[in-house]
Amino acid sequence: MFLIALSLCLGIVVSAGVGLEFRYHNSLEVEKYLRNVNNTFGFTHLHSIGKSVEDRHATSSSRYIEQGSQRQCGFTVGQTQCRDLWVLILGKNPTEHQIGIPEFKYVGNMHGNEVVGRVLLLQLIDYLTRGYLKDQLVTRLLNSTRVHILVSMNPDGFESSNRDCMYSQGRFNKNGVDLNRNFPDAFSKESGTREMEVRAIIDWLKTESFVLSANLHGGAVVASYPYDNSNKGAELKGGSSITPDNDVFVHLAKTYSYTHTLMHKGDQCYDSKDFTDGITNGYNWYPLPGGMQDYNYVWGQCLEITLELSCCKFPNESELPGFWDANRDALLAYMQQVHLGVKGQVLDADGKPVQNSLVEVEGRPNLCPFRTDSNGEYYRLLLPGNYTFKVTYPGHRVLMETLAVPYGPASFSALSHDFRLERDAATTPSPGNTHPPESCTSSQVWESLEGHSPGLVSWGGTFVLVLQAACSTMLL
Known part of the structure; x- marks a missing residue:
């Protein structure tokens, strides 16, 4: 009532x-x-x-x-x-x-x-x-x-x-x-x-x-x-x-x-x-x-x-x-499309999830590389096919692994796969390099735009778009 x-x-x-x-x-x-x-x-x-x-x-x-x-x-x-x-x-x-x-x-x-x-x-x-x-x-x-x-x-x-x-x-x-x-x-x-x-x-x-x-x-x-x-x-x-x-x-x-x-x-x-x-x-x-x-x-x-x-x-x-x-x-x-692609965790040499590990897909040079979250998780939305992943974390060997990705939405789950890293024998962990790299910043994006990214090149510095106020009220 x-x-x-x-x-x-x-x-x-x-x-x-x-x-x-x-x-x-x-x-x-x-x-x-x-x-x-x-x-x-x-x-x-x-x-x-x-x-x-x-x-x-x-x-x-x-x-x-x-x-x-x-x-x-x-x-x-x-x-x-x-x-x-x-x-x-x-x-x-x-x-x-x-x-x-x-x-x-x-x-x-x-x-x-x-x-x-x-x-x-x-x-x-x-x-x-x-x-x-x-x-x-x-x-x-x-x-x-x-x-x-x-x-x-x-x-x-x-x-x-x-x-x-x-x-x-x-x-x-x-x-x-x-x-x-x-x-x-x-x-x-x-x-x-x-x-x-x-x-x-x-x-x-x-x-x-x-x-x-x-x-x-x-x-x-x-x-x-x-x-x-x-x-x-x-x-x-x-x-x-x-x-x-x-x-x-x-x-x-x-x-x-x-x-x-x-x-x-x-x-x-x-x-x-x-x-x-x-x-x-x-x-x-x-x-x-x-x-x-x-x-x-x-x-x-x-x-x-x-x-x-x-x-x-x-x-x-x-x-x-x-x-x-x-x-x-x-x-x-x-x-339902949230279940496309691959999901999982990145684990260090001790089997612990690591934050801010880079999880990159070959041929997809994102302006800000995708990174693992505070749980060491990653999610990559991908259509069905074979993809090569590059996983990077300080003090560990770069991991390259190819996965066959099915169509996840049909089963309400993306492919679940954890990446297990191996310690790099040439790198001795120290208090100065144990912290994960910081997330992508705007300055890093602009460094990429100015010539360091295979996906983008600059065009004479800043490209400023001017939208007239009258048009702005009409655009969506």
Whole structure:
């Protein structure tokens, strides 16, 4: 009776037979819904990864209630509501990482006026919670994957939006900044202040070893993949900015577009270009500096694509059930791709897992080489085939090993393989060289761009992209 009363109070139908109501829920309603889900289902965990800009300016008349380690928002009429960036985690062990279980994430509503993704992620939460231990696909997904869902990265923008189809305000955060132009960029030395929401994502990536991700946008119907930017080096091929893992990115984008009911047809919006197979290289579509998907890939070791899900950025609520029907299977199929390739640990000569060991795949010169995490784990998304790995760690011999990689998503598990290193007799460990090498920094990336990487070469120093403000409001 309490849950029913709470649902009626919120004006939201939660995880009952009819599912979550199809409408636009404001930030306070979303938080209360997520709290209710977290309190109802033991395989979920809710936490805040940071706060929006507007929360920083909340006045003393705003009312906050402490609940354990989480802060519940209250508000006074006419005053700012507090807006946390709430992430719901779903999985068999939601509160902490388990070795061998990959971390997956969806991020919605980065542009506050692009709202379909926000709705779809709420519906996805409802679908997963109602289906766990009842639906075979949902159960296998959550037993084999730890799923993180950030419904809204830009709640301030959403709250300020109006419902115009294409020209709605609310794209930017409270400071008037486009969050998808505010991340550090591997191809531009341009620097600036990182917005609170962007810093929250960057810090979040340091706490979890994310393997696969997608961020949900609107204004077109297409799956876009990295790179979004270029310095016109060797990565630029045929008008596209190509990553070392281009084959995997194309596969990921097509997985979504062809599982989607319409996206693969490539011509859904009258004012947009036709996209072959419903996918596009980001740079080939239009250059974008400071984008989130490039940052995830270069610095986070997480392969991320951008999903554009609706021609109209703020469609009528009556259309929302149709968007869910078109995207549901694609959202699930994309999640399953987290099991591509190989996973495992790197062990030193004593059999202990080692952090920051380099795990490189021959022929894939990543700007920032992939490294093992604090558990000595590595995850490499790869299509089926034979691959030669090079594993490097101080004081140990370089290990070269070739593996035959099957198609992991079919069994909900990537190939599991541990690399066991041998101590290099020529190297005597000492206090000065026992520390693992540091992770890749922006300066190291730029050293690579300036001639030290086989994958990229520089183009007269900094390549600065200028996007006119008027165009910026139209781009996705």
